[in-house]
Amino acid sequence: MKFVVIGLSVTSSWGNGHATTYRALLKELSRMGHEVLFLERDTPYYAAHRDLPDPDFCKLGLYQSNSLLMADYEEDVANADVVIVGSYVKEGVEIGKWVLQTAGGIRAFYDIDTPVTLAKLEKEDYEYITPDLIASYDLYLSFSGGPILKYLEGYYSSPAARALYCSVDPENYYPEDLDKKWQLGYLGTYSVDRQPTLDKLLNETAIDLNHCKFMVAGPNYPEEVNWPHNVGRIDHLPQSGHRAFYNQQKFTLNVTRRDMIKAGFSPSVRLFEAAACGVPIISDYWEGLDSLFEEGTEILIAGGSADVQRYLSGITDEEARKIGERARQKVLKSHTSKERAKELMYYVNEAFEQRVMRVDSNMVYKAMI
Incomplete structure (x- = not known):
């Protein structure tokens, strides 16, 4: 086609x-x-x-x-x-x-x-x-x-x-054995409605865990954002650098925009990218998230900094690896670009069939009158 x-x-x-x-x-x-x-x-x-x-x-x-x-x-x-x-x-x-x-x-x-x-x-x-x-x-x-x-x-x-849904190309996103530079990282463009959650889950955690290193990558953050001393910044990370960025984090953070939370069932492409890299994800909650990943075994849900700190301090490296790998297997099964292209073609063929049915119905109607 x-x-x-x-x-x-x-x-x-x-x-x-x-x-x-x-x-x-x-x-x-x-x-x-x-x-x-x-x-x-x-x-x-x-x-x-x-x-x-x-x-x-x-x-x-x-x-x-x-x-x-x-x-x-x-x-x-x-x-x-x-x-x-x-x-x-x-x-x-x-x-x-x-x-x-x-x-x-x-x-x-x-x-x-x-x-x-x-x-x-x-x-x-x-x-x-x-x-x-x-x-x-x-x-x-x-x-x-x-x-x-x-x-x-x-x-x-x-x-x-x-x-x-968005999808991920597994040829570009996969686990790599890299040194873990950051306890927790986040990749996302600045959004005024996301910033309070980012402050709560990452910045407040960084203040309390001041011996750990954190990283935020993404453009358009205003100068007045008060980043703790142990939170690094990358203004823009091209797609070619995403895989290494994820793989250098012990945990990665997913933060969802207000409208997406209200609607539910709205996974960002970053969620699938991180999972494909096998990095354990800490996320805010929205309806439908548990239809994509199983809470506790494939993804970790945080309502505040205390939850994040509990995960960072209480989950062993082996447990974190297993959580990340289970999420990766879920993505490889259901959320790759190959699966998404198949879905698109199914919808397109369905639309063609509906068009044919409408044409046939119109022809029958005209014949009747």
Whole structure:
């Protein structure tokens, strides 16, 4: 099949989890024999921080404006079997309307931010999608699973809302025998709603365990954040450095955004990356987490610094290794890019079948009248 994906970025992982998600998924689609064209707005922010400027698993098209996108790639969109528009694409509503009018194949929306998207829609903030577009796309691929899918279908009239969680490429993420530099580390872009939990679970722990070393990697943290003396900082860590970063931690921390917690069933790509590296994960809790990993044996849940300190001090190296390995096996079974690509193809074929059924029903109706 021919895929056209119009997404936030595949060339730069700076300050977003979209790029690593797209890379893993599109690489696997290519391996399956599908042809992929990724179209990305050529913005100065990502242009200055491209860690994959020439991907080998897809064709890349950089466009300067929507008018140039539509002029240069109309034929590609019209002839593709599947066209996917991603969340947070600049002027995505205009692009979505164009795709619906132009594409002859399946038209899908891939929301890598579903709870945030729905919170914006409740405020009538139509930055990249509208209620009418949700009802018009053949397929709504959602970063979140659980009850939110029925809500998209019932309230917003999506013809087919399907969970397409983030995934991990096991060729890039796996255990390595590296020296453990940090007792606990965290990888994530600054978010105002995540920071209080990061302060509680990591910074407060660092203050109490001042003989241990901690590390936070990610961009956009404001200067006024008061990091304890034993918390190191890496402003940006390219994807090529993720594996080593995880493998140099005794434990890794997962912190979830407020909208994701409210919706539940919203695992971040970092969760799967860390698990694939076999590093034991300490995470805040949200509904649906236990459907992915078993609490206590595959993941550790913390409500405050006391829980984190108990894990760091009370779990032996061998116990930690077993927790990490069990989570790794779960990811290898259910959350690799190969498994996610299979799910995507199932949803696409399902959408094609629904289209055929609608056409057949219309033909029967017209014959009757």
